Amino acid sequence: xxxxxxxxxxxxxxxxxxxxxxxxxxxxxxxxxxxxxxxxxxxxxxxxxxxxxxxxxxxxxxxxxxxxxxxxxxxxxxxxxxxxxxxxxxxxxxxxxxxxxxxxxxxxxxxxxxxxxxxxxxxxxxxxxxxxxxxxxxxxxxxxxxxxxxxxxxxxxxxxxxxxxxxxxxxxxxxxxxxxxxxxxxxxxxxxxxxxxxxxxxxxxxxxx
Amino acid sequence: xxxxxxxxxxxxxxxxxxxxxxxxxxxxxxxxxxxxxxxxxxxxxxxxxxxxxxxxxxxxxxxxxxxxxxxxxxxxxxxxxxxxxxxxxxxxxxxxxxxxxxxxxxxxxxxxxxxxxxxxxxxxxxxxxxxxxxxxxxxxxxxxxxxxxxxxxxxxxxxxxxxxxxxxxxxxxxxxxxxxxxxxxxxxxxxxxxxxxxxxxxxxxxxxx
Numbered sequence: 001x002x003x004x005x006x007x008x009x010x011x012x013x014x015x016x017x018x019x020x021x022x023x024x025x026x027x028x029x030x031x032x033x034x035x036x037x038x039x040x041x042x043x044x045x046x047x048x049x050x051x052x053x054x055x056x057x058x059x060x061x062x063x064x065x066x067x068x069x070x071x072x073x074x075x076x077x078x079x080x081x082x083x084x085x086x087x088x089x090x091x092x093x094x095x096x097x098x099x100x101x102x103x104x105x106x107x108x109x110x111x112x113x114x115x116x117x118x119x120x121x122x123x124x125x126x127x128x129x130x131x132x133x134x135x136x137x138x139x140x141x142x143x144x145x146x147x148x149x150x151x152x153x154x155x156x157x158x159x160x161x162x163x164x165x166x167x168x169x170x171x172x173x174x175x176x177x178x179x180x181x182x183x184x185x186x187x188x189x190x191x192x193x194x195x196x197x198x199x200x201x202x203x204x205x206x207x208x209x
Numbered sequence: 210x211x212x213x214x215x216x217x218x219x220x221x222x223x224x225x226x227x228x229x230x231x232x233x234x235x236x237x238x239x240x241x242x243x244x245x246x247x248x249x250x251x252x253x254x255x256x257x258x259x260x261x262x263x264x265x266x267x268x269x270x271x272x273x274x275x276x277x278x279x280x281x282x283x284x285x286x287x288x289x290x291x292x293x294x295x296x297x298x299x300x301x302x303x304x305x306x307x308x309x310x311x312x313x314x315x316x317x318x319x320x321x322x323x324x325x326x327x328x329x330x331x332x333x334x335x336x337x338x339x340x341x342x343x344x345x346x347x348x349x350x351x352x353x354x355x356x357x358x359x360x361x362x363x364x365x366x367x368x369x370x371x372x373x374x375x376x377x378x379x380x381x382x383x384x385x386x387x388x389x390x391x392x393x394x395x396x397x398x399x400x401x402x403x404x405x406x407x408x409x410x411x412x413x414x415x416x417x418x
Contacts (some may be wrong), residue, residue, distance in 0.1 A: 041389050193224075
């Protein structure tokens with residue numbers, strides 16, 4: 001049922017669908033139409049039908065989609081059936097907030113190790129997560145078989161740290177720094193640029209109000 | 210020169226171009242080719258040429274784009290020529306990190322007021338920013354003529370707070386809650402869903418490694 005060649009925009013919507021399917025299932029619902037789903041997640045019904053059709057899921061007229069089977073399918077597709085250990089690199093203000101952020105609640109991912117240069121916090125457990133010095137990063141990532149890192153270091157350190165992460169076998173980086181980091185082809189980067197998000201919002205307000 | 214009917218994807222890339230143009234100008238460069246720009250920002254040259262052409266900016270063969278004029282143009286387009294006051298609603302872990310986040314550094318936006326329900330922090334100045342109780346939100350937003358809000362309240366409060374923001378005249382919301390909030394047509398929402406970003410990364414790792 002899984003087709004890897006789906007558009008990136010579709011892939012980005014899958015977690016949204018999954019979260020709402022779980023809410024519906026918890027509420028005891030058994031099926032949902034694309035129109036109902038559209039209203040809840042603010043995505044138009046045609047897009048939802050097209051997205052789900054990539055995975056061979058077809059709603060039935062007058063019934064919609066079967067929630068339990070969609071849920072089971074997404075759980076597997078989104079790798080929710082196993083726990084994904086994630087490393088956090090850089091425990092500044094944003095890093096500290098992410099240590100406390102409940103990724104795990106709706107998502108089978110957990111920050112299992114954090115790394116920083118500040119001797120005041122390294123060697124300690126912060127918000128339940130051990131903070132190691134940067135010198136131990138390569139060793140710990142390999143020991144813990146971590147493939148995913150959240151990068152919240154200062155921009156001027158971002159590329160050097162990225163090179164270390166790649167050398168340690170990291171395959172995916174959630175990049176919170178404003179730098180567009182350079183990685184080999186087999187490493188995936190997802191940029192979360194907060195200044196950018198705010199500027200885009202300001203831009204749209206100016207022209208679309 | 211400004212055309213408002215540009216694709217959303219193009220609008221999202223403008224702040225990235227703007228930031229790199231500033232870096233190049235600071236380094237004393239006078240012109241840049243789409244290929245050089247592409248290398249720095251990790252966007253392919255054809256996309257850059259198309260994006261800039263929406264604004265009538267055309268590079269010259271063998272010379273590229275004139276940095277000073279592109280910079281001046283982006284400054285105006287991205288509303289960098291005036292300071293945009295922004296409100297932060299909800300000073301929990303993430304909210305607190307955002308109070309300390311340097312939006313202002315590369316961007317003419319500044320959090321000028323924060324709001325929370327916790328009496329331990331309201332009435333105080335945190336990281337240089339006054340934190341008001343929620344009861345004062347409508348009054349302060351109107352007094353300070355704030356049109357943009359960053360929403361970092363718990364998901365179960367998000368819609369009620371959004372309704373208050375809309376009533377107070379807010380026109381743009383940067384939504385960090387996992388809830389897809391409902392707003393009138395003239396209010397713009399930009400979602401920053403951290404769990405989603407992480408899930409998308411995990412999804413792509415699974416199928417593209």
